[in-house]
Amino acid sequence: MIEFESVSYAFEDVPVLENVSLSIDDGKFVLLAGGNGSGKTTLLRHCNGLLEPDSGDVLVDGTPVAEDLIAARSSVGMVFQHPRDQFVAATVGADVAFGPENLGLERREIDRRVTAALEAVNMAGREDDRIDALSGGEQSRVAIAGALAMEPTHLVLDEPFTGLDEPARRSVLDRLESLAADGTGVLLATHDLRDVCGLADRIIAMRDGCVAVDGPPAAALAELEGLEVRVPGR
Numbered sequence: 001m002i003e004f005e006s007v008s009y010a011f012e013d014v015p016v017l018e019n020v021s022l023s024i025d026d027g028k029f030v031l032l033a034g035g036n037g038s039g040k041t042t043l044l045r046h047c048n049g050l051l052e053p054d055s056g057d058v059l060v061d062g063t064p065v066a067e068d069l070i071a072a073r074s075s076v077g078m079v080f081q082h083p084r085d086q087f088v089a090a091t092v093g094a095d096v097a098f099g100p101e102n103l104g105l106e107r108r109e110i111d112r113r114v115t116a117a118l119e120a121v122n123m124a125g126r127e128d129d130r131i132d133a134l135s136g137g138e139q140s141r142v143a144i145a146g147a148l149a150m151e152p153t154h155l156v157l158d159e160p161f162t163g164l165d166e167p168a169r170r171s172v173l174d175r176l177e178s179l180a181a182d183g184t185g186v187l188l189a190t191h192d193l194r195d196v197c198g199l200a201d202r203i204i205a206m207r208d209g210c211v212a213v214d215g216p217p218a219a220a221l222a223e224l225e226g227l228e229v230r231v232p233g234r
Ligand SMILES: Nc1ncnc2c1ncn2[C@@H]1O[C@H](COP(=O)(O)OP(=O)(O)OP(=O)(O)O)[C@@H](O)[C@H]1O
Pocket: 011, 012, 016, 034, 035, 036, 037, 038, 039, 040, 041, 042, 043, 191
């Protein structure tokens, strides 16, 4: 479980998160909606300690993130908005292996995880491909595989469809749908709910650093007016 307890955070004295409290159960598909600058990225970055609250606490599986960063980062896999921001190696296999290598796992276990993570994103057997030769959709899926190789309980994604054409968007969405069906929790930040809300168990919407709406999709969608979020039918 990921829990935010009265979390506030400011960039240079400008409040960005204000008294955010919420908890996200394992195995749920949760959409984090909100317009530009509403605080989605900042909230996500608190889930695995990339940012620390000025006040309040973020807990993963009951432990404050700052107390055990390694545990939080094993439990919460992060996929950034632009996959290129997260690649550390030139080839697919080396990149996906990077996280498990840093956990100090044995080679056989690392190889097993890389194979499984690439299978999960439909990139099986592509270990030797150069990342810079992949399409945008393939890069996004490799970025997701890099997070999956840590065998996280939650996969946290920040606007993963940015810059993708429709087929690529569809293929990333299909992968997320099957991961969620297999029990991985998904927390996905987006300002465009049009073809993702059918997958969600819950929508949390932010406005000005606060949680403005939180509930099951049908109820939440009815309350999103004025939040700069694209919803089905609009
Ligand atoms: N590194 C930073 N320094 C100063 N201000 C920042 C920084 N990062 C974000 N902010 C500010 O914090 C606020 C929230 O930004 P954040 O990126 O969390 O919102 P967002 O909902 O993810 O928006 P977007 O959809 O545009 O990515 C914005 O006003 C933004 O300008």
